Amino acid sequence: MAVPWWAWVAVIAFTLALLALDLFVLHREAHEVSLREAAWMSAFYAAIGLGFGALIWVWRGPESGGEYLAGYLIEKSLSIDNIFVFALIFSYFAIPAEYQHRVLFWGVIGAIAFRALFIALGAVLLDNVDWIVYVFGAFLVYTGVKMARGHSVEVHPDRNPVIRLMRRVIPVSDELRGPRFLVRDAGRWVATPLLAALVAVETMDVVFAIDSVPAIFAITDDVFIVFTANVFAILGLRAMYFLLAGTIPRFAYLQTGLALVLVFVGAKMFLTDVGKLPVWISLGVIAAIIGTSVAASLLHARRTPPPAGRTGS
Template sequence: MLEVSGLAWAGTIGIIVALLALDLTLAALRPHKVGFKEAVAWSVFYIVVAVAFGVVFTMLAGGEYGTEYFAGYIVEKSLSVDNLFVFVIIMSTFAVPEEHQHKVLTFGIVLALIMRAIFIMLGATLLSLFSFMFLVFGALLMFTAVQLFRHRDEEPDIEDNGVVKIARRMFPIADDYDGGRLFTRDAGKRVATPLFLVLVAIGGIDLLFALDSIPAVFGVTEEAYIVFTANAFALLGLRALYFLVKGLLDRLVYLSTGLAVILAFIGVKLILHWAHVDISTSVPEISTPVSLAVIIGILAIVTIASLVKTRNDPAAKAKPGSLKAAKPRDRAQDQ
């Protein structure tokens, strides 16, 4: 088992908080449209930080744990791209001004980290107390994979989100944005702005993605420290990645299919681990290096196949996929 001192935890969290504080400061002090060059610079910066952390961690903890970190980071990074699809839909649905998208994304990342930290602690506790939780997590990922594959060509209905519905019932919503404010006054009454509703929608989506991504990364490693750092460094680069690739996301037409296959693979890995521990040691397990190779291979195939598809069929556009079928009215609108 990986032994991580309180000082190491504090130092790691301090680095992550400092990076988040940098993002929040830039969003608050200089709201602006993020250009391509700026997005590239920040994307490269966060990737370098994540890789540098992985190299140092591997040198200190050993190759096995280092491999688990990089496998977890790649899993979370690939799932975060699907996150970006939904963020694009939210921004488009609520017509968020470009100068405020930076702030919305930073808020989404902070909230996602908080939610995932909670789920990581809960998941690590459950796995340490009950070995059958590997079976539960595995079955959850298999179910998610099947649902995502079935509805891979659909988009989630943001307005149908339960959290958004509750917010609309609790607060009157203004028709227009009021700068970067969450609340304003309309005819003398205090009302929420559309920006408030956007943040609520982002929060609801973050919760759903946390429920899927945490079991997925626990399929790669059982170490809470690795799960947390893999999630944190994958999410930290999400803001810059959004501005970098939002124009290219439409071309990843097979991404949802690839993610469904990855989730199913990790689900099988978790179930095999449970059977190996609780039923018989003769049941084979899937090693972390094999998992890493399979995940990278799937992502490479998905990316190449998507680019070939969109080159041959320029009208083809990617969808983020959904865990439930679209309502009949939505299907009618899409046709």
């Protein structure tokens, strides 16, 4: 079903309005995001994401609604991997808690732009190169197997080629200058650690997009659904970071669950010529895998005693 131009304009305008609300109203002043604030922000963005799924259901029918929900769930689940990486980046550059939201805000804008580019490229490839679907499928299966074996993305900002290139173009200060990314020092522009952290965040998001975009294309080839599922999942990423950053180690089996999801959607792409698996079966399998891995993780965390020197709550 063709999507009218006004629907694209409405989604983009709504996204920009949410970003403006976040930047100019909710976080006009730099401050540390509390657990309570992160919780209501997470609930707010989740309600928007799921509410848009309901709108898709009413507007375009259950099939499209199910495709959106499956894509949204995949992107939301894979985003949890980003949270651990963001925490490592902030630790490496010694970014105080009150400035982390600023970095993530601009990181989200860059992430949306990169996802739009990757989605457009993926759609063109799928429309014009018949065998590319098998390349996407093989890549997802490979990534899933690699993840299941415990090989996660490594974060080495000092080895990041983009960070190295930035240091050649502009000096990077070792000291923060409040919430500023760039400052004038002795008549020349100097980047602060905040900008270096932002570049590292954007670089890692490109790496994650290589997994998540093909994964949603395994569910649907509808570009509008792929784009909106990505956007509404990414918008809630900052709130999710502040809500879960300190609890990621408790999700011991989540990586295994995400690996199984990638293998499942990769295998679906190999079976494209055999027949299309009903979207509700795909959604049920993905939800069951993620739900089981989260439940098993929480059960494992309850049964595992805290490290020596710490007391449980």
